[in-house]
Amino acid sequence: MRQLKLIWDFRGPQALKTAEHHEVHLKEYIKKENLDISITGFTAITDMHAIAYLVVDELDMKPIRDALKPHRGQVYLSES
Known part of the structure; x- marks a missing residue:
């Protein structure tokens, strides 16, 4: 089955900290x-x-896309 990577983009000097914090919310969801x-x-x-x-x-x-509103998505290619 094909998998999709839903992506949220963050920009600016705090982008990495914001992305790290956003992952916390994704895991909570x-x-x-x-x-x-x-x-x-x-x-x-x-x-x-x-x-x-x-x-x-x-x-x-x-339903996940509609609930979480990612900025974009792409086909996920496993790193294995």
């Missing part, structure tokens, strides 16, 4: 909704741009 999602994270793209993300199965994406 996963727990609250009892979702089977195990891949979340945050990454610095540059000094002034960072992302927070979670990976969902394509079939489960729409």
Whole structure:
């Protein structure tokens, strides 16, 4: 099954800290909704741009997207 990476972009000098904090909220949402999602994270793209993300199965994406309003998404390619 294809997986999608839902992404939130943060920009500015506090971008990485904001992305790190946003991941906390993503994990809270996963727990609250009892979702089977195990891949979340945050990454610095540059000094002034960072992302927070979670990976969902394509079939489960729409209600999560509608609830959490990510800025963008892409097909997730496993790092293994």
